[in-house]
Amino acid sequence: MYDIAILWDWLAFAVRWLHVITAIAWIGSSFYFIALDLSLNRNIDGPADGEEWQVHGGGFYHIQKYLVAPAAMPEHLTWFKWESYATWLSGAAMLAVVYWLGAELYLIDPAKADLAIWQGIAISAASLAVGWVIYDQLCKSPLGNQPTTLMVLLFILLVAMSWGYDQVFTGRAALLHLGAFTATIMTANVFFIIMPNQRIVVADLKTGRTPDPKYGKIAKLRSTHNNYLTLPVIFLMLSNHYPLAFGTQYAWIIAALVFLMGVTIRHYFNSMHARKGKPTWTWAVTVILFILIAWLSTVPGYETYEEAEARALTPYEQRFAAADGFADAHQIVTGRCSMCHAREPVWDGMHWAPKGVFLETESDVAKYARQIYLQAGVSHAMPPANITDLPPEDRAKLVAWYRAGT
Known part of the structure; x- marks a missing residue:
């Protein structure tokens, strides 16, 4: 699948x-x-x-x-x-x-x-x-x-x-x-x-x-x-x-x-x-x-962090939030990706999240499950040049989580 x-x-x-x-x-x-x-x-x-x-x-x-x-x-x-x-x-x-x-x-x-x-x-x-x-x-x-x-x-x-x-x-x-x-x-x-x-x-x-x-x-x-x-x-x-x-x-x-x-x-x-x-x-x-x-x-129109936290998850997001390994996946993504993929990025020189993808809240991570799987799991496209040192075992956890959700 x-x-x-x-x-x-x-x-x-x-x-x-x-x-x-x-x-x-x-x-x-x-x-x-x-x-x-x-x-x-x-x-x-x-x-x-x-x-x-x-x-x-x-x-x-x-x-x-x-x-x-x-x-x-x-x-x-x-x-x-x-x-x-x-x-x-x-x-x-x-x-x-x-x-x-x-x-x-x-x-x-x-x-x-x-x-x-x-x-x-x-x-x-x-x-x-x-x-x-x-x-x-x-x-x-x-x-x-x-x-x-x-x-x-x-x-x-x-x-x-x-x-x-x-x-x-x-x-x-x-x-x-x-x-x-x-x-x-x-x-x-x-x-x-x-x-x-x-x-x-x-x-x-x-x-x-x-x-x-x-x-x-x-x-x-x-x-x-x-x-x-x-x-x-x-x-x-x-x-x-x-x-x-x-x-x-x-x-x-x-x-x-x-x-x-x-x-x-x-x-x-x-x-x-x-x-x-x-x-x-x-x-x-x-x-x-x-x-x-x-x-x-430069005038933002996206969902704020507080709104994302409070919003009810869609059926798609619920599926991946309930999948085995979601807690580990959320921790990995917020620890290795959210410094850039944030509503207010903290990475030096980064002013907007790449592609407008936010990976901070649980709903964020569940929403972009497929992209996480493809970009950081199956391939090593993210993080760029593995700049945040995402180890192979964590990539394997992301793959396992996505497959559990599908």
Whole structure:
């Protein structure tokens, strides 16, 4: 039975690796085509909307863009879609492996909302679908012809979801879900809007009909939204590694400011690629926003020591607190790990607990039983370089305790 924890951790690692690889492919192609479209030379004669000469890898490339479609359908046409789909599917798998199967530890925060596991998972899954429906209806409304207003409403929607997630989930899960919420919108744009519209244009060309330019206009709007949402999504996906981003009561505001930073950064590069100058003021705004985020991150939002002591244990925590060897495990962990993993670390130079993991109270140790088992029992990852001299016999006790609890 104990091998499940090791297999589960490696599965999470494998899915995360796949997610990163596919995300690089999707984001890379997205950034390239946005930059290409903006940098096209449109002062040319002929049916093409623009062209560009590029050099890479020892070769020269001559690229032409047709606003609606070329006069005839080419025999070979490369579609860019699987990068997006694979990124979303691998991300959904990672969400299920880490946050659904590990809901008691990573997803649900009883101090915020006393949810059953199935309720937390249901909210997690349903919220992703609801977000797309709301966004899609906004785009299909008359607001679709008012891009700036639409972007402002999209920002309001994202802020509202950021606050909502923070009310029911752990800080870590809240930011991760906001990233998944946004990524779902982006992939759904590709699957439900951009690709079907391109297929209509291709079908028209094959039958000799003149394609309607409205399909390209609609796809361009959604593609532009994806362009501005990419950088915030990357930040939110990385946030689970940085407790300063999620371990505060203002985590939802931090997420909102990150979306603004995404806009300022992309505006600079989009302007540069379009040869409209280099608006360096965007970097000043970005730095100010980042400083504000760093300041907000210092306001704690985690459970105090006294609250952790007084709080009733969850069923997951009760299982490991009642397991044979818990008293020894608690003594080992508080003696070898809590100087860093504390609400107020006493290790010299340490100001915040690594990964936001606290190992002081009995509920703390029971809550992080699996991590203790993997990090300090099965492997020797913790303490780093065994700086607190955790002996092999104590590691064996931690392993025995965890296995007794499973």
